[in-house]
Amino acid sequence: xxxxxxxxxxxxxxxxxxxxxxxxxxxxxxxxxxxxxxxxxxxxxxxxxxxxxxxxxxxxxxxxxxxxxxxxxxxxxxxxxxxxxxxxxxxxxxxxxxxxxxxxxxxxxxxxxxxxxxxxxxxxxxxxxxxxxxxxxxxxxxxxxxxxxxxxxxxxxxxxxxxxxxxxxxxxxxxxxxxxxxxxxxxxxxxxxxxxxxxxxxxxxxxxxxxxxxxxxxxxxxxxxxxxxxxxxxxxxxxxxxxxxxxxxxxxxxxxxxxxxxxxxxxxxxxxxxxxxxxxxxxxxxxxxxxxxxxxxxxxxxxxxxxxxxxxxxxxxxxxxxxxxxxxxxxxxxxxxxxxxxxx
Amino acid sequence: xxxxxxxxxxxxxxxxxxxxxxxxxxxxxxxxxxxxxxxxxxxxxxxxxxxxxxxxxxxxxxxxxxxxxxxxxxxxxxxxxxxxxxxxxxxxxxxxxxxxxxxxxxxxxxxxxxxxxxxxxxxxxxxxxxxxxxxxxxxxxxxxxxxxxxxxxxxxxxxxxxxxxxxxxxxxxxxxxxxxxxxxxxxxxxxxxxxxxxxxxxxxxxxxxxxxxxxxxxxxxxxxxxxxxxxxxxxxxxxxxxxxxxxxxxxxxxxxxxxxxxxxxxxxxxxxxxxxxxxxxxxxxxxxxxxxxxxxxxxxxxxxxxxxxxxxxxxxxxxxxx
Numbered sequence: 001x002x003x004x005x006x007x008x009x010x011x012x013x014x015x016x017x018x019x020x021x022x023x024x025x026x027x028x029x030x031x032x033x034x035x036x037x038x039x040x041x042x043x044x045x046x047x048x049x050x051x052x053x054x055x056x057x058x059x060x061x062x063x064x065x066x067x068x069x070x071x072x073x074x075x076x077x078x079x080x081x082x083x084x085x086x087x088x089x090x091x092x093x094x095x096x097x098x099x100x101x102x103x104x105x106x107x108x109x110x111x112x113x114x115x116x117x118x119x120x121x122x123x124x125x126x127x128x129x130x131x132x133x134x135x136x137x138x139x140x141x142x143x144x145x146x147x148x149x150x151x152x153x154x155x156x157x158x159x160x161x162x163x164x165x166x167x168x169x170x171x172x173x174x175x176x177x178x179x180x181x182x183x184x185x186x187x188x189x190x191x192x193x194x195x196x197x198x199x200x201x202x203x204x205x206x207x208x209x210x211x212x213x214x215x216x217x218x219x220x221x222x223x224x225x226x227x228x229x230x231x232x233x234x235x236x237x238x239x240x241x242x243x244x245x246x247x248x249x250x251x252x253x254x255x256x257x258x259x260x261x262x263x264x265x266x267x268x269x270x271x272x273x274x275x276x277x278x279x280x281x282x283x284x285x286x287x288x289x290x291x292x293x294x295x296x297x298x299x300x301x302x303x304x305x306x307x308x309x310x311x312x313x314x315x316x317x318x319x320x321x322x323x324x325x326x327x328x329x330x331x332x333x334x335x336x337x338x339x340x341x342x343x344x
Numbered sequence: 345x346x347x348x349x350x351x352x353x354x355x356x357x358x359x360x361x362x363x364x365x366x367x368x369x370x371x372x373x374x375x376x377x378x379x380x381x382x383x384x385x386x387x388x389x390x391x392x393x394x395x396x397x398x399x400x401x402x403x404x405x406x407x408x409x410x411x412x413x414x415x416x417x418x419x420x421x422x423x424x425x426x427x428x429x430x431x432x433x434x435x436x437x438x439x440x441x442x443x444x445x446x447x448x449x450x451x452x453x454x455x456x457x458x459x460x461x462x463x464x465x466x467x468x469x470x471x472x473x474x475x476x477x478x479x480x481x482x483x484x485x486x487x488x489x490x491x492x493x494x495x496x497x498x499x500x501x502x503x504x505x506x507x508x509x510x511x512x513x514x515x516x517x518x519x520x521x522x523x524x525x526x527x528x529x530x531x532x533x534x535x536x537x538x539x540x541x542x543x544x545x546x547x548x549x550x551x552x553x554x555x556x557x558x559x560x561x562x563x564x565x566x567x568x569x570x571x572x573x574x575x576x577x578x579x580x581x582x583x584x585x586x587x588x589x590x591x592x593x594x595x596x597x598x599x600x601x602x603x604x605x606x607x608x609x610x611x612x613x614x615x616x617x618x619x620x621x622x623x624x625x626x627x628x629x630x631x632x633x634x635x636x637x638x639x640x641x642x643x644x645x646x647x648x649x650x651x652x653x654x655x656x657x658x659x660x661x662x663x664x665x666x
Contacts, residue, residue: 003662011611053663054659056664
């Protein structure tokens, strides 16, 4: 998993940009590949570095790994390139392949964009960062230099990045941790989140030849279990505990396709509980990274059954605890301890 | 035994190697002093030809070979209490002779040059020992405070050097010079004493502790007023911790994150668009709180300091606000 410390230590070594248009059926378009890397000074590297951190360190970034059956050859390129020190020519060649694979994934409905490929280092570890910077159709992308020496003009990009309101670019970072094929720490992000397996939002993961590090149904169940355990074990105040339950349930029942534990903390967890909750999740090996929401394993636990009496009394019970409520002809008995009374 | 003419020729030939030797010693000392979190200005120099010959003329008991200060390394520290740690570092890094404190030469009612001197040579296991063998290459290490340095600079080539030189001056002028010497020495003592007593004030004790770590990362000076404002702002985020507990926590945090911090500060030196809070000792505190509870930092920060500066700090330590 890529940590904040990894991002803090990240250094950009080489950068190149390619223009990858969309592919409408009725019009022939072609990818414009740079022939040379774009030389960037410290200031420009900082702009790119900030964007990588803002996106891949965000609440919406997700942990991923190479798929056993990838749809593209991106994993092969990443594995090969990071296996040893590479020349500039090898870097350019690898980046052009990545741009071609992206173009092959595009359709007429895909946003055109600039693909920025960076060779990076995290301490002694080699890595590759990829950003897809979306641009409006028809917007001019400036390359300078003659055929064979085409290079992207960074000043245009600077404007593009700095004026872009979308802060969550499609992005990925692969950091090699050991010589093996799957010895990588990898993070991805895009504005739509990781999505579930049926989602079109998986376009980016598909292009990267990756899948989420953990199945969404597993991540969802783990987060749910750990959050419930936290509420039961760590929250003493019954009202606060009840609120916390409600927030967990509404998060899982909402229409959002992703859950971001970091976002959940920001939105719902009271200030004194933030640090203990974060620590609790970490101790229970629940990642704070975003994951696609899939409640298939906990569906029944989210359902509630309500009993309404002729005098307007209601008793609500989680479906899996239904046996605690005994309904007889003239009485309803709840076999539980009273923890709080609300006056409404 | 060499004649003056031979000494002249030899020094013209050997001076570049001695200069290199001085730079090597200074770099080594600088790195270790920085690791200890002491702010010090370390320089080296090799004597120019005139100085070598003048010294041999004025001190006939010396030969070219026996001149121990053909190369010198100087460490200027802020406080007298920092002199001993620097000498201890030199003892670990080099073969170090017994230090000589020049104040020992002075009578109570005289003044003069104040500094601590010691001869240094490379240890047998040093990676450069074959280039600078200890039998031949020695340097004089001078360790002094800023106040002592002020006096030494003013005294250089002037009448302030030794009180014996004052004899021809009229009494009132001599008296003013003695007063001045006393003022500089008193200032030195007072700076040291104040520094010792400062940690009894809560936020200053935190600042002093942060400075020790900060100077391991950089020699850039900071703005103490800004430091104290930030320390006061962030201290309540350490729940019920006392200043001593906060210091202990930050010491642990620094140890665990030193690699990252070294990398970040290494990169930041050249970075044009960095947060103004990065080259402040309290940057460590900001980093710690951002890692633990970013939302509380943002809530506390907002309205006191520019939000964008905090985001710059977060980004440089690998955190995102998105």
